[in-house]
Amino acid sequence: MPDKKVKSSNHDGKPPERMDIRTIARAANVSIATVSRVMNNVPTVNPRMAKRVWEVIDQLDYFPNTQARALVSGRSRIFGLIVSEITNPFFPELIQGFEDIAVEHGYEILVSSTNYDPKRMSHCIRRMLERKVEGVAVMTFGIEEPLLDQLARRKVPLVFIDVGPKRPSVSVLKVDYHHGIRQGVQHLAAMGHRDIAFITGPMALHSAQSRRAAFVGSLKECGIVPESSWIVEGDHTMEGGIASMENLLATKKRPTAVMCSNDMTAIGVLHKLYRAGLRVPDDFSVIGFDDIHIAEVTIPPLTTVQMSRFELARSAVMALRAHAENPNDPAPQREYEIRTDLIVRESTGFPRGTMTNAKKAKAKSATNA
Amino acid sequence: MPDKKVKSSNHDGKPPERMDIRTIARAANVSIATVSRVMNNVPTVNPRMAKRVWEVIDQLDYFPNTQARALVSGRSRIFGLIVSEITNPFFPELIQGFEDIAVEHGYEILVSSTNYDPKRMSHCIRRMLERKVEGVAVMTFGIEEPLLDQLARRKVPLVFIDVGPKRPSVSVLKVDYHHGIRQGVQHLAAMGHRDIAFITGPMALHSAQSRRAAFVGSLKECGIVPESSWIVEGDHTMEGGIASMENLLATKKRPTAVMCSNDMTAIGVLHKLYRAGLRVPDDFSVIGFDDIHIAEVTIPPLTTVQMSRFELARSAVMALRAHAENPNDPAPQREYEIRTDLIVRESTGFPRGTMTNAKKAKAKSATNA
DNA sequence: GATGCTAAAGAAATCGTTTTCTCAGTCAGT
DNA sequence: ACTGACTGAGAAAACGATTTCTTTAGCATC
Numbered sequence A, B: 001m002p003d004k005k006v007k008s009s010n011h012d013g014k015p016p017e018r019m020d021i022r023t024i025a026r027a028a029n030v031s032i033a034t035v036s037r038v039m040n041n042v043p044t045v046n047p048r049m050a051k052r053v054w055e056v057i058d059q060l061d062y063f064p065n066t067q068a069r070a071l072v073s074g075r076s077r078i079f080g081l082i083v084s085e086i087t088n089p090f091f092p093e094l095i096q097g098f099e100d101i102a103v104e105h106g107y108e109i110l111v112s113s114t115n116y117d118p119k120r121m122s123h124c125i126r127r128m129l130e131r132k133v134e135g136v137a138v139m140t141f142g143i144e145e146p147l148l149d150q151l152a153r154r155k156v157p158l159v160f161i162d163v164g165p166k167r168p169s170v171s172v173l174k175v176d177y178h179h180g181i182r183q184g185v186q187h188l189a190a191m192g193h194r195d196i197a198f199i200t201g202p203m204a205l206h207s208a209q210s211r212r213a214a215f216v217g218s219l220k221e222c223g224i225v226p227e228s229s230w231i232v233e234g235d236h237t238m239e240g241g242i243a244s245m246e247n248l249l250a251t252k253k254r255p256t257a258v259m260c261s262n263d264m265t266a267i268g269v270l271h272k273l274y275r276a277g278l279r280v281p282d283d284f285s286v287i288g289f290d291d292i293h294i295a296e297v298t299i300p301p302l303t304t305v306q307m308s309r310f311e312l313a314r315s316a317v318m319a320l321r322a323h324a325e326n327p328n329d330p331a332p333q334r335e336y337e338i339r340t341d342l343i344v345r346e347s348t349g350f351p352r353g354t355m356t357n358a359k360k361a362k363a364k365s366a367t368n369a
Numbered sequence C: 001g002a003t004g005c006t007a008a009a010g011a012a013a014t015c016g017t018t019t020t021c022t023c024a025g026t027c028a029g030t
Numbered sequence D: 001a002c003t004g005a006c007t008g009a010g011a012a013a014a015c016g017a018t019t020t021c022t023t024t025a026g027c028a029t030c
Helices: A020-028 A032-039 A046-060 A064-071 A090-104 A118-130 A144-151 A177-190 A206-221 A238-249 A263-273 A308-324 A357-368 B019-027 B034-038 B047-060 B066-073 B090-104 B117-131 B145-153 B177-190 B206-221 B238-249 B263-273 B307-324 B355-366
Strands: A076-082 A108-113 A133-137 A156-163 A170-175 A196-202 A232-233 A255-260 A286-288 A303-307 A335-338 A340-343 B080-082 B110-112 B135-139 B158-162 B170-174 B196-200 B232-233 B257-260 B285-289 B305-307 B335-338 B338-341
Touching: A020 A046, A032 A046, A032 B117, A064 B066, A076 A090, A076 A118, A090 A133, A090 A156, A090 B110, A090 B263, A108 B090, A108 B110, A118 A144, A133 A308, A144 A156, A156 A308, A156 B090, A170 A308, A177 A196, A177 A206, A177 A255, A177 A286, A177 A303, A177 A340, A196 A206, A196 A238, A196 A340, A196 B135, A206 A232, A238 A255, A238 A263, A255 A263, A255 A340, A263 A286, A303 A357, A308 A335, B019 B034, B034 B047, B047 B355, B066 B090, B066 B338, B080 B090, B080 B117, B080 B307, B090 B110, B090 B135, B090 B307, B110 B117, B117 B145, B135 B307, B145 B158, B158 B307, B170 B307, B177 B196, B177 B206, B177 B257, B177 B285, B177 B338, B196 B206, B196 B238, B206 B232, B232 B238, B257 B263, B307 B335, B335 B355
Parallel strands: A076 A108, A076 A133, A133 A156, A156 A170, A170 A335, A196 A232, A196 A255, A255 A286, A286 A303, B080 B110, B080 B135, B135 B158, B158 B170, B170 B335, B196 B232, B196 B257, B257 B285, B285 B305
Antiparallel strands: A303 A340, B305 B338
């Protein structure tokens, strides 16, 4: 924003040409109030006049100053979006969707990545407060609730994933982890796996707990008793996946398959298995979670549980809009359901040496149906 | 931003409690001008008074309204960041760095991903203009200059990668593609490869042309004549990599190695080779470009040319700051140099059947030195 | 033809800051 | 003691919109 000092009239005849609502009003021969009304589609304005104003606006290529508008109307038209790790490919895909939908409804977004660091979190909340966001989507999968008090206290609408305080102006996006994870477990069990490991996310995260619970539950449904040494804690990174897989390979009795709390972990696992000289899926089966884009081209392509980023983004924006646009709506915390589904690719197969090729083909076609 | 209507005094004794500079002024028994001066560290204010004001500010947990501030000061303290594809992992890493550094200097950022779509680009420029950004970093690697006229005309500081109009308030980040790419070519040549292919980015992008030129140049330096059918156009996506590799495999005489214009392409290539039953690096060598994080764990880990996201981000923010904070500085377009370097991992090796193990070991150690 | 009502547009207040202007004091120099 | 320069702090004018309050004009009603 330069041209601040162009106020003093310059002697070469040109008017100072600052582009504000007054310029338009003057050019269209109406009051600024009318221009404002035209821009906001207030119905009481004479259509002929409106047309004239629009023409001037188009011709001069004018657009209103968002901050002035926000200041007086009390509406910033900005949503905040807090993610835990922008470098995990899951999130950019989410951000993309969130941005698209928010922009579509006339909102701008302020993204911030906390990297699981409470200090960063608190700093970014502060920034959002300063910018007067009209709502914040907290896509960190459940962490640091105390910090969010600052937002709640100032009555900023919020939307969480999985779990959040039951308060007015707070919505929760419920992810049905169970559905997809059960499909995964059954898929493995159907092929004959009994020794199935699980690599969780950081257990401080609610979602990590939910996913583990869904895994354990699904295992039991198949009549398999969970072996605790086969449930190891990861951290949703590739490095974590590598380390966790290392631990699993070192267990007394090795599992034959592993489910991961997210795809990045699975990618680490794939890598560790490659290093260990084990072939996937011949020697070991791997299932991921998220279905990020690169899951299609890992070697081998990753069987994974899909959670729709688009659905997540859409629901989040909708929830925030609902709150922002009806400030005193008595109906608070709506809950939105997000489905999960297994996508079978090539990182899963029969446990080593249990089946002939003929049986393989048969079982596989049954599974896919 | 709710609590808009809390103006009317409520009958339970409490004051309406709106938190603005006036509240602070009243509580500290000074004028609002003084409060403002204190917050902005204006040196002429009495230290004792300043202390008192700070105490009140802390105690009431007050922070100024950014939009009011921006409105009057004419400074939004927002930078725009336009990337071509947020779902390409290169960019999140860049965004992260950009955000960190911008925030460190008190700026907020507005990110937008154009997905190579001019319509999106133009829309996002408009949005940035509306929010009165103080500068825009155009990290699309050279495209759609006409659209950027809108920004230039309004004298918004800009920073480009590689190439940009020589105008005041416009800086360019020069990437030294040649250095890293030459290293890559020499690395391959040193191991005995002569038949080296190249998959470019979208040729509409300046960076794609620069990278190809660097490749062709480096090839000639090694006395290899470029074979045009081995230079194919990709689009910087995994899918593009797969398709391009397919084309390369179909050439009359197959190359023995390929360099890619970015890592996503290389990942696609790796996948295609896997599908084709070719082993990397035994049957085919692959080099990427960017050194995104997952390049470390591809199978096999990817040899690639590193371009520092952090350097890029830092330089971009610094360039924008320089312009934003000295609006009438006569010195425009500073240029910043970004280095590139080869990172040798495991996707490159000797061409099939050309060397004995002894020779291998020797050549490899020489290359790494 | 005076009155009341409605529709449409202008005037003015407002949002929460920064910044310029103004005005008391203080102090030094003569 | 009077002037001039300087300090420090308050008063008031922006900033560029929205929104409330007024005004004007037109029309129907009695």
